Amino acid sequence: MQIGTIVSLAGGLPADERAASRISSVFPRNLRSVTDILGQSLLERMKAKARKTTGGPIYVVPESPSAFSVLPSRSANASSFVAAWEGAVANLLRQGAQQLLLMRVGVYTELDFSELLTFHLARHSRLTQSFGPAGALDVAVVSASALRNGDGAYGRVLASLIPRLERFPYQGYINTLKTPNELRQLVEDALNGRCNLRPVGAEIETGMWVAEGAQISESVTIMGPAFIGAGARIAEYCTIAGNSTIERGCKIDFGTNVIKSCVLEYSYVGVGLDLNGVIVNHDRLYHVERNIHLQINDRRLISPMRVRFPIRLRPQPYYGIQYQRM
Secondary structure (H helix, E strand, O other): OOEEEEEEEOOOOOHHHHOOOOHHHOOHHHHHHOOOEOOEOHHHHHHHHHHHHHOOOEEEEEOOOOOOOOOOOOOOOOOHHHHHHHHHHHHHHHOOOOEEEEEEEOEEEOOOHHHHHHHHHHOOOOEEEEEEOOEEEEEEEEEHHHHHOOOOOHHHHHHHHHHHOEEEEOOOOEEOOOOHHHHHHHHHHHHOOOOOOOOOOEEEEOOEEEOOOOEEOOOOEEEEOEEEOOOOEEOOOOEEEOOEEEOOOOEEOOOOEEEOOEEOOOEEEOOOOEEEOEEEEOOEEEEOOOOEEEEOOOOOOEEEOOOOOOOOOOOOOOOOOEEEEO
16 A cells, blocks of 8 residues: 655644744744754654655645644635645655655654554544544544545645544653743653653763764763764863753863753854753753743854854764763
């Protein structure tokens, strides 16, 4: 059976959630779908998972800010997103897809796509959507024949199937990533094995992962669990501890301590700083416990990396680094 996949990228938050959510303080334009978390973005993780399950073609469609569900409404207005989505469906149908797996990246779950597909086929359903304890999840399966045999645009045909959809119950791990606190929780859960999100790197000591091309001074102290991303540079006499992550292409400068914190990709952290319980993304800093967001204008403190240096393909030697597990 040929199964095609369409992945849409969450482009914003509904109006009722936008005011309450502060994830945009960490991810400008809500880019949590495409920013590395422990070495790989949610988008790439979901694509790999779908490819392993279906083996079929995958189309990625960026959403417009007005789209907030994996399933369209009948009143959806024409937009570049709708046009791209319709084109992706048409291409999959032409390629002979019998089922379409529809996903929207933005929430982290460990839903088993093969179990969802098995349930959908056993029920002879035209449309099946996964549901967690709090409501609908943005993963669904639709029969290609239902779309082929409908009248009008594929989105409107799909919307007409929603009242009779089958519900696939999911009781596993869910993190909505609506707040920076939830991002921090996902990182801690992953580093401590409480969920199946795995760091992309070599586990050089128990609970300590280092990705390709990372350069770590011999005087650095790492107290795991911790993650150092691809091409990251950790200067002399730094300390990384307390479930901290340093993502791809970051630089932590001389004598800085990173404790219980996440430094997101291609961020610079200056000399002699103490980061404790924060998330850093370029020139933005969010304090998790105090729920405070700061924009830092002094490039000597935190800032985007000016030059995204090439990541070396082979890991650098780590001899002499002090490793401990907290």
